[in-house]
Structure formats: structure tokens, C-alpha cells
Amino acid sequence: GGEGRETGDNHLAGNTASTMKRFLWRWLKLLLRIFIVIKLLLLVRVGMRTTDGVESVEVKEGLGDAYNEDTDTFDIMNEKNVSFVLQPSTPCDKSVSLLVMVSSGPRNKDNRDRWRRDVQGMEGVRLVFLVSRGVTEEDEKMLSEEHSLHGDVVQSSLPDGHRKLGYKILTGYVWTARNCHHARAVAKTDDNVYLDMPLLLDLLEQRKMVENTIACGSGTPHRNMKTLRSSGPHMTGNWSTTKEELEADIMPDFCCGFLYLTTPRVGAALVQAALIMYGDNEVVQIEDSLITGVLRERLPGVSVDALETGMMSKLWLNIFSYCPWLTITKLTFFNNLVTSKTSSRSNVQYVGPVTSPAVWRYYICLHIEVGMDQIEQTVPGLVPPFIWNICKR
Numbered sequence: 001g002g003e004g005r006e007t008g009d010n011h012l013a014g015n016t017a018s019t020m021k022r023f024l025w026r027w028l029k030l031l032l033r034i035f036i037v038i039k040l041l042l043l044v045r046v047g048m049r050t051t052d053g054v055e056s057v058e059v060k061e062g063l064g065d066a067y068n069e070d071t072d073t074f075d076i077m078n079e080k081n082v083s084f085v086l087q088p089s090t091p092c093d094k095s096v097s098l099l100v101m102v103s104s105g106p107r108n109k110d111n112r113d114r115w116r117r118d119v120q121g122m123e124g125v126r127l128v129f130l131v132s133r134g135v136t137e138e139d140e141k142m143l144s145e146e147h148s149l150h151g152d153v154v155q156s157s158l159p160d161g162h163r164k165l166g167y168k169i170l171t172g173y174v175w176t177a178r179n180c181h182h183a184r185a186v187a188k189t190d191d192n193v194y195l196d197m198p199l200l201l202d203l204l205e206q207r208k209m210v211e212n213t214i215a216c217g218s219g220t221p222h223r224n225m226k227t228l229r230s231s232g233p234h235m236t237g238n239w240s241t242t243k244e245e246l247e248a249d250i251m252p253d254f255c256c257g258f259l260y261l262t263t264p265r266v267g268a269a270l271v272q273a274a275l276i277m278y279g280d281n282e283v284v285q286i287e288d289s290l291i292t293g294v295l296r297e298r299l300p301g302v303s304v305d306a307l308e309t310g311m312m313s314k315l316w317l318n319i320f321s322y323c324p325w326l327t328i329t330k331l332t333f334f335n336n337l338v339t340s341k342t343s344s345r346s347n348v349q350y351v352g353p354v355t356s357p358a359v360w361r362y363y364i365c366l367h368i369e370v371g372m373d374q375i376e377q378t379v380p381g382l383v384p385p386f387i388w389n390i391c392k393r
Helices: 002-051 109-119 137-150 162-179 197-206 264-278 287-298 311-318 324-333 357-378 385-391
Strands: 073-076 079-082 084-086 098-103 125-133 153-159 185-190 193-195 213-216 259-262 303-306 338-342 349-351
Touching: 073 162, 073 264, 079 153, 084 137, 098 109, 098 162, 098 197, 109 125, 109 137, 125 162, 137 153, 153 162, 162 185, 162 264, 162 287, 185 193, 213 287, 259 264, 264 287, 287 303, 303 311, 324 349, 324 357, 349 357, 357 385
Parallel strands: 098 125, 098 185, 125 153, 213 303
Antiparallel strands: 073 079, 084 153, 185 259, 193 338, 213 259, 338 349
16 A cells, blocks of 8 residues: 555656646747847847948048048048057068957056967957056156067057047058058957967858958957946946937947957048048047947948857857847957956956856846846936945946
């Protein structure tokens, strides 16, 4: 009798487990269908949004009107007659296939030295640091001495500043067009980024840079991203954009500024587009969405692309990238090329492993603030100030 009851209990437990599996499977299939429907609706929405198009700008060969051969100066948006204060004494030779432009602060010598060690001995790679004018004379003196030793600093006469990054990166494309136009690809990254350079070189061997593209090396293209409007000293405050700067509530498709690649020709075209669009206006929009989004979409036929190859990369490029939450998740925790990125000013860790509490703080705060930003846009003043300060940098 005992054995019979035990067998019956086991049979009952087995039936219960089987029923639970069927129940969970039905819910999983339902959630999958809902997810697919949402994705399709997003694709339709984006398709309808992009069919309106934007007015293209006409650019000339090379740097066009942005460079003055007689005075050896150039124009970056509303900044006229810009010149190079420091630059390498020799241009790229034809063996250079990849130019790496690292955006760097005047005082960030330790980061620059780390980059020099990481890239040392890599065949076909040229490294330059994009640096704007220092705040003090001592900054300028130390940078000049560093450049005398290494010869890899590209410094313009423009002032430094977080909201001036767009100017600095466009200056890098001017130097590239003049001195490294034979390179197959030009990468933009930051001095506080840790990059898997061997993997990057392998990827560039597997796929050649398509001429009219900007390839996102940090995750996947950002699509369907709402324009952030919050301007306080919070996690997202650094990326806020006012209506005057960008009227659209949905950003153009763009690449994260941690790493993106293009060709010297497209870089030169971006400089011209910036001059045509903002020749009379100061620009404070954050660099990555400005250059790879707003300026890029004004160039006929130039699109954002994924750097990585394979079926999964195609799925991310054509489907998953239309969901901002998935894009941010991949960028933050599953970033194959950018292994680490930490803010130089506030020590916020943007990229890292899923085991890192610091990365999770950034990730959670980012989503909380995006939600609160949407509430504020709908009902201004509804969110108490102390809640914003929870995620203060």
C-alpha cells in the first residue's frame, strides 16, 4: 500500500510539473508573439517617420569651402579661421589602414600613455589624440612637451569643453582629410575607453568599410531613441538636448560616441555639412548624436551600420536596435569591443560586466531618469526634486 501511494504521489507530481511546463510554455509563446507584434509596430512607426526625410546638403570633394588653402585655416560650424596649434610632423603613409582618433582632455596624460602602450606595435594603425586648448598656461606647456616626445597630438585653437566635443571631432576629420586620406577607416573613441584592439582589427579584416556608412563599434546603432530634455546634474543631464537645439522628439539614428568608424571621405563631408547647417550658430548638442545622427542624415546615401558581422549582428542591426532598451542593455553589459568606459569627471561607469554594482547603478538610474523625463514633459513639476537627486552624479 505504501509503495502504491508513493507511486501515485510521484505520478501526481509528474503531472503537476508537466502542467506547469505547458502553462509556462503557453505564456512564453504569448509573450514572444506580443514582442514580435511590438517590434513590427516599431518598424512600421520608424518607416513612417523616416519616409518624411530631411533636406540633404550638397558637399564638394574633400573639405570644400571649409578649408582655406591660402591661410591654412578652416571653419568648424560657427567657429571661423580655426588652426592647428600642435599636429604630427608627418602625415600617414600608405601602409596605414586604420587611423584611431582618441578624444582627450589636456590634462589626461595617463590615459594617453595607456593608449600608446595598447596600440604600440600594431601594424597598419596610426594613433592621434584630439585635444583642445588647455585652461592654463601650465596645461599648454605640459601638452607641448608631451607632443615633442611622442608627436601624436592634434590640437586646434578651439577651447576645451564637454559640450564642445562636436567641434573637436570635426577638427579631427579635417586633419584626416589633409594628412591621412589614404586610410581605409578612421575610428573615433575616447581616452577613458578600454578597447579590444585585436578584435577590432580582426573585424576590419573580415569586412571592409563600406564607403557611405558610419559603423557603430560600440554595440549597435541607436534607433527610435527619444530626445532627452532633462538638464539637471543627473545621470542623463549630460546628454540633454533642448528644443532649440533639436526640435524632433525622436533622435535620428546614430552611433554611440564610445566607438564609431567611417572613411576619411565621409569625415570630410561631415565637416562641410556642419558648416552649411550651423555656420552662424553655436552648437552644444552632444557629439555622437550630432555627428553620426543629425549631420550624417543630411548627407545623401550615408547610413549607420553595425561593425560586427554574422547573423546575430544582422538581427541587432535590422530588428533589435529599434528597441532603445535592448540597445542600451547591449551597449552597457554586452559590448564586445568597448570593454570598459568610465566618466573622467564623475567616475560613472557606463560599460562593464553584469557583476559590477557601479555599472548597474548607471543602468538603473538611466532608465529611472528617462521615465521621469517623460513624466516631466507631460506634467512639468510633478516629479519632486529629491527624487531626481537619487541619481545625481
